[in-house]
Amino acid sequence: MEHLARDPAPRTRVYHLMAEGMSFKVTVALRARRVEKWIRVVKRDYLGNTPIKCVGLDCEFTNTREGDQRAAALQLSVPSENLVFQICHADEVPQVLREFLQDGNIRFCGAAIGKDVEMLSPYGIHITSAYDLQKILPNPK
Template identity: 35%
Template sequence: MNVTFFNDQIHTVVTHNPFIVERWISDIENSHHRRLHRLIVGLDVEWRPNRIRNSIENPAATLQLCVGHRCLIFQLLHASHFPQLLKDFLGNPNYTFVGVKIDGDVKKLMKDHGLEVAKAVDLGSLAEENGRMELRYAGLKIFAREVLGKEVEKRTPVRWSEWDNVCLTPAQNY
């Protein structure tokens, strides 16, 4: 499916099929073969929020990866297995996985599914290192406005939605 982000078309694959994940990774590595030593991958993880205080946290439901104008939403909870190619991709020390407050997502992937990310960079920390102290604890909405000049909002109903459903809503796919 194509998702429109302002004037850009983002080709997005939503799947729980490990073979489709392998194909997406292979396509990414083939199309970016000249820069695999410095590949940058956006990473985010979603899960069903707990609505009851002090209850056990739900496991990571989706892994979202983006390279350029191509994204993958892998429905972890519905997959029959995690392909070795995905484990190798996440564990490749030449690839830099970036995200807002990514450390929590990386820990959750490891804790819930044993998926290790070799090299993760938090965009807030990176901004701070580059003199943008005000972005140290910024969320995605502020980053989009400050860095891209785009007004983006991830509405609360989407953030608090049922990420473990087999069929994601159109809003969850954006």
């Protein structure tokens, strides 16, 4: 994967990765417009006709030593599309994202995502269908 350099200018970068015979598209975004576009594409291409709608969810947090900890990056994933929304530096948190994450028909799954859900609430994001995979699936030995 190409190294992600810090760029103070609000931009979007798209990376195409090949790993173990699979292709992944990773969109790294700071702008609300790009997040809205990603959600429209995912709803149309991946979630539209599926009986069980599932999206991977993860958050990365700011450094606790620098003061109050908060969500820094929100990561959403479907089979070959991934979004990394740098929420703490974004121009705004789009209403489309809030509505997407509140959609009770979509299951948002991740490992130990309770803290992720909690850290997103200051941004006005309330996830209604969060599933902690570590509680659902037993830990393999």
